[in-house]
Amino acid sequence: MRAQPKASHFINGRYVEDTAGAAIDCVYAASGEVIARLHEATDAIVEEALAAAKAAQPAWAALSGTERGRVLRRAADMIRAENRSLSELETMDTGKPLQETLVADATSGADALEYFGGLAGSLTGEHIPLPGGDWAYTIREALGVCVGIGAWNYPTQIACWKASPALACGNSMVFKPSETTPLSALRIAEILSEAGLPDGVFNVVQGRGAVGASLITDARVAKVSLTGSVPTGRKVYAAAAEGMRHVTMELGGKSPMVIFADADLDKAVSGAILGNFYSSGQVCSNGTRVYVERSVREAFVARLVERLKAGVVMGDPLDEAVTFGPMVSEAQMEIVLGYISQGIAEGAVVAHGGKRADRDGFFVEPTVFTGVTDDMTIAREEIFGPVLSVLDFDTEEEAIARSNDTVFGLAAGVFTQDFARAHRVVKAFEAGTCYINHYNAAPVEMPFGGSKLSGVGRENSKGAIENYSEMKAVYVGMGDVEAPF
Numbered sequence: 001m002r003a004q005p006k007a008s009h010f011i012n013g014r015y016v017e018d019t020a021g022a023a024i025d026c027v028y029a030a031s032g033e034v035i036a037r038l039h040e041a042t043d044a045i046v047e048e049a050l051a052a053a054k055a056a057q058p059a060w061a062a063l064s065g066t067e068r069g070r071v072l073r074r075a076a077d078m079i080r081a082e083n084r085s086l087s088e089l090e091t092m093d094t095g096k097p098l099q100e101t102l103v104a105d106a107t108s109g110a111d112a113l114e115y116f117g118g119l120a121g122s123l124t125g126e127h128i129p130l131p132g133g134d135w136a137y138t139i140r141e142a143l144g145v146c147v148g149i150g151a152w153n154y155p156t157q158i159a160c161w162k163a164s165p166a167l168a169c170g171n172s173m174v175f176k177p178s179e180t181t182p183l184s185a186l187r188i189a190e191i192l193s194e195a196g197l198p199d200g201v202f203n204v205v206q207g208r209g210a211v212g213a214s215l216i217t218d219a220r221v222a223k224v225s226l227t228g229s230v231p232t233g234r235k236v237y238a239a240a241a242e243g244m245r246h247v248t249m250e251l252g253g254k255s256p257m258v259i260f261a262d263a264d265l266d267k268a269v270s271g272a273i274l275g276n277f278y279s280s281g282q283v284c285s286n287g288t289r290v291y292v293e294r295s296v297r298e299a300f301v302a303r304l305v306e307r308l309k310a311g312v313v314m315g316d317p318l319d320e321a322v323t324f325g326p327m328v329s330e331a332q333m334e335i336v337l338g339y340i341s342q343g344i345a346e347g348a349v350v351a352h353g354g355k356r357a358d359r360d361g362f363f364v365e366p367t368v369f370t371g372v373t374d375d376m377t378i379a380r381e382e383i384f385g386p387v388l389s390v391l392d393f394d395t396e397e398e399a400i401a402r403s404n405d406t407v408f409g410l411a412a413g414v415f416t417q418d419f420a421r422a423h424r425v426v427k428a429f430e431a432g433t434c435y436i437n438h439y440n441a442a443p444v445e446m447p448f449g450g451s452k453l454s455g456v457g458r459e460n461s462k463g464a465i466e467n468y469s470e471m472k473a474v475y476v477g478m479g480d481v482e483a484p485f
């Protein structure tokens, strides 16, 4: 199988190569086969991308919002028309089942382009009346050159979630995908270009952390948006702060899901599956600490295990009958297996799965632990794999306090038929993205992001516009100018 792109980088409206950059092998996670070889951006490539973005941005910002939005909406239509081939590419890039990528990746990217394309024409400042006939107005201005840096779990979605609000506001972008999944962002750049995006407005460069670091500190860069882990977020935020750059940080989590005894148990099991095993558990907002009210814990675990036994079909993720794919890489598989061993060593009980699957590729069985306590490593650290921990609780106050006892604050969910309780519980959650009787949906209309160590700023929704533009305020004096002397 081959998925070799035309070249490693996309700059100024065309593919660009520089083989002097270190090799990046793209590995199909279901087989271990190398399907493409790309090269890290050299200093010359980074310079070319930043220069292109800097040169292209003023003319792009000078278009009307309606004109910018038209390009984004055309790109959204093209992505939808090409959904199957983009989904196959995403599956090859990540190992996620085609059944999943067909509905959740390119389509989510298209949603973002369509939504922010639609908003672009409505972005304005405001008129502010002041005493004595004076007045003020505000001008919403683009920030300039933005840098986007992506994680490997949703490469297409991440590229589009960052590009769409940035470009709608009149910014340009240099995007660096994760070195583990370098392929899909290139095709998104090409589609944007074919949709009429002026050359240089959206550029893609490949590379590992050092390339990302070199982008952030460049004087031409006004904003950095990272999707990644908390340790990387700390470094990127600190580097951006040196130049007082704007940031959006979409980082990791260890989110709770609270299931009360009165919940519809089948819905709660579905929520737990969506919140732990979709994308083989490689979703930032996963609700991996599943607090179940003691009286229904056994019934919940029994139904969950039954659903996993009946529904998990492992195999080649390009086969649409497959529902469960491999970890993105051998390294990630080893990290997840390490956490499973640690869970067992610390006394948790494997109710389902618990080991590497007996097949080629980087597959880990969907794993359910019971008997988990809050102090265990598997209940405290982000695993980023298909490992669900069941914890018992007795009271609402206890469930809330234990849910919040974490440094993370990305997401949280509650399952109950008592809506007064549901709203009370989400009000008390220390998390940026909350769910009632659902889990992990991420529609573009809803803000997405974390509090505490899980991040800064929000993606999606009208709110993202605030993260990609700034207000210039203008005071207009209409009468005498009174001065003290």
Ligand SMILES: NC(=O)c1ccc[n+]([C@@H]2O[C@H](COP(=O)([O-])OP(=O)(O)OC[C@H]3O[C@@H](n4cnc5c(N)ncnc54)[C@H](O)[C@@H]3O)[C@@H](O)[C@H]2O)c1
Residues within 6 Å of the ligand: 149, 150, 151, 152, 153, 154, 176, 177, 178, 179, 207, 208, 209, 210, 211, 212, 213, 214, 216, 227, 228, 229, 230, 231, 232, 233, 235, 236, 249, 250, 251, 252, 253, 283, 284, 285, 382, 384, 410, 449, 450, 454, 455
């Ligand atoms: N909150 C969200 O929306 C969200 C979404 C997806 C993934 N994530 C998080 O991402 C993590 C998994 O992804 P990952 O392993 O790719 O994360 P990572 O932090 O290892 O890497 C993320 C990106 O940062 C780059 N990078 C690494 N060091 C850098 C540096 N010093 N300067 C600039 N860039 C640097 C990497 O090359 C990569 O492109 C998990 O923690 C997950 O929760 C968060």
Ligand SMILES: O=CCc1c[nH]cn1
Residues within 6 Å of the ligand: 153, 154, 282, 283, 284, 285, 440, 441, 442
């Ligand atoms: O990985 C995090 C982003 C996300 C959550 N649900 C869908 N995408």
